[in-house]
Amino acid sequence: xxxxxxxxxxxxxxxxxxxxxxxxxxxxxxxxxxxxxxxxxxxxxxxxxxxxxxxxxxxxxxxxxxxxxxxxxxxxxxxxxxxxxxxxxxxxxxxxxxxxxxxxxxxxxxxxxxxxxxxxxxxxxxxxxxxxxxxxxxxxxxxxxxxxxxxxxxxxxxxxxxxxxxxxxxxxxxxxxxxxxxxxxxxxxxxxxxxxxxxxxxxxxxxxxxxxxxxxxxxxxxxxxxxxxxxxxxxxxxxxxxxxxxxxxxxxxxxxxxxxxxxxxxxxxxxxxxxxxxxxxxxxxxxxxxxxxxxxxxxxxxxxxxxxxxxxxxxxxxxxxxxxxxxxxxxxxxxxxxxxxxxxxxxxxxxxxxxxxxxxxxxxxxxxxxxxxxxxxxxxxxxxxxxxxxxxxxxxxxxxxxxxxxxxxxxxxxxxxxxxxxxxxxxxxxxxxxxxxxxxxxxxxxxxxxxxxxxxxxxxxxxxxxxxxxxxxxxxxxxxxxxxxxxxxxx
Numbered sequence: 218x219x220x221x222x223x224x225x226x227x228x229x230x231x232x233x234x235x236x237x238x239x240x241x242x243x244x245x246x247x248x249x250x251x252x253x254x255x256x257x258x259x260x261x262x263x264x265x266x267x268x269x270x271x272x273x274x275x276x277x278x279x280x281x282x283x284x285x286x287x288x289x290x291x292x293x294x295x296x297x298x299x300x301x302x303x304x305x306x307x308x309x310x311x312x313x314x315x316x317x318x319x320x321x322x323x324x325x326x327x328x329x330x331x332x333x334x335x336x337x338x339x340x341x342x343x344x345x346x347x348x349x350x351x352x353x354x355x356x357x358x359x360x361x362x363x364x365x366x367x368x369x370x371x372x373x374x375x376x377x378x379x380x381x382x383x384x385x386x387x388x389x390x391x392x393x394x395x396x397x398x399x400x401x402x403x404x405x406x407x408x409x410x411x412x413x414x415x416x417x418x419x420x421x422x423x424x425x426x427x428x429x430x431x432x433x434x435x436x437x438x439x440x441x442x443x444x445x446x447x448x449x450x451x452x453x454x455x456x457x458x459x460x461x462x463x464x465x466x467x468x469x470x471x472x473x474x475x476x477x478x479x480x481x482x483x484x485x486x487x488x489x490x491x492x493x494x495x496x497x498x499x500x501x502x503x504x505x506x507x508x509x510x511x512x513x514x515x516x517x518x519x520x521x522x523x524x525x526x527x528x529x530x531x532x533x534x535x536x537x538x539x540x541x542x543x544x545x546x547x548x549x550x551x552x553x554x555x556x557x558x559x560x561x562x563x564x565x566x567x568x569x570x571x572x573x574x575x576x577x578x579x580x581x582x583x584x585x586x587x588x589x590x591x592x593x594x595x596x597x598x599x600x601x602x603x604x605x606x607x608x609x610x611x612x613x614x615x616x617x618x619x620x621x622x623x624x625x626x627x628x629x630x631x632x633x634x635x636x637x638x639x640x641x642x643x644x645x646x647x648x649x650x651x652x653x654x655x656x657x658x659x660x661x662x663x664x665x666x667x668x669x670x671x672x673x674x675x676x677x678x679x680x681x682x683x684x685x686x687x688x689x690x691x692x693x694x695x696x697x698x699x700x701x702x703x704x705x706x707x708x
Contacts, residue, residue, distance in 0.1 A: 222306070291401060295315040298353070311346075363426055382680045390470065623637060651666065659674070
């Protein structure tokens with residue numbers, strides 16, 4: 218039940234003398250994951266490659282970066298890993314033991330031992346044997362994206378909410394585990410963009426997404442700024458493989474490269490802006506002096522409008538920073554900055570001590586607003602249904618922006634009517650055909666008419682996410698943060 222490598226010089230005479238079953242693998246581009254063998258007789262293809270059934274005495278070719286697997290009952294019976302040493306033509310002989318020709322490629326020890334245990338009893342195969350080819354070349358261009366993940370920026374020392382999208386390069390490193398635990402049955406060419414191939418990559422994407430936070434934490438430990446993460450695709454791929462090693466060992470795949478375009482949410486952008494402003498001001502004594510002058514002017518304005526009197530306000534300013542808020546000049550600021558730097562260095566060298574808790578301040582009493590009170594247009598505050606001054610009725614509150622009106626006439630904001638309990642009517646999503654049907658695809662499901670050009674449907678061009686209402690997408694993709702624009706319109 219093994220494989221025998223044939224001499225190259227014997228190939229031509231073999232085909233000239235007799236008709237034998239001869240299998241080969243068609244072109245294995247970077248889009249193909251795996252495919253069944255194609256049967257050829259005297260140089261002519263006689264089937265479409267969907268069977269791949271091989272019998273005793275059949276011969277087949279194996280090229281570099283290909284793995285030829287003999288499959289019996291869904292399990293790998295024998296294999297050849299195509300390397301510079303092992304590539305060539307082979308003959309299947311059901312009377313010998315499995316050959317397991319790995320050629321030293323990859324870490325296949327565990328798989329080889331498992332296959333060896335299956336056939337220690339020897340004997341011929343009792344079931345149909347199929348020949349499957351696995352692509353061992355790196356497969357680039359696979360899209361990936363993730364939502365808000367905490368990332369510690371190495372330059373600013375700030376925790377940011379990172380979101381990104383990009384592409385990863387995948388490689389099958391253990392074809393036996395990949396076949397038995399991922400694809401399991403191959404009866405046609407399996408590409409990365411075919412429905413079955415998309416499902417396979419979807420499984421791997423589901424494994425990757427929750428590991429991004431740990432991988433980014435590993436990267437942030439190297440003090441890499443968030444906006445330079447795209448310069449470290451190999452380091453990020455290595456971090457992801459470290460997180461996925463245990464889970465992907467049985468699937469026989471790994472990431473060889475991972476390029477991510479990272480950005481942050483609005484909250485993080487505000488943190489960055491404040492950090493950069495503080496950094497600029499802190500390094501320029503003249504800007505510190507100007508900010509001090511501005512703060513004193515604002516304090517004077519506040520003191521002038523103090524409810525307890527102008528003098529009380531200025532007295533408060535005097536106790537806080539000198540009578541009448543006398544500012545320091547630019548020279549004093551430079552001296553103060555030098556003193557601050559010395560104090561900071563001394564604090565880093567000495568053990569940190571807990572600062573005493575600040576004394577609680579007593580809040581000024583506030584006057585509670587009248588219960589259920591409202592203010593009329595004439596300025597009078599009222600609690601009844603009519604104004605006590607001009608007699609105008611209390612204005613009715615406007616319905617909330619997301620409110621809806623039930624068939625019984627009641628205005629509601631929840632999912633069910635507060636009066637009769639009827640559910641909120643579902644809003645149709647998608648585009649409306651002239652026949653009245655609402656659709657999400659490019660053609661009407663009722664009459665088959667194409668979608669009008671004025672009814673664009675959106676899908677994220679970075680990670681493939683589709684909004685629930687494809688006609689009205691959000692401003693940004695919730696998966697990868699990419700903004701929706703004309704590039705996301707489905708053609």
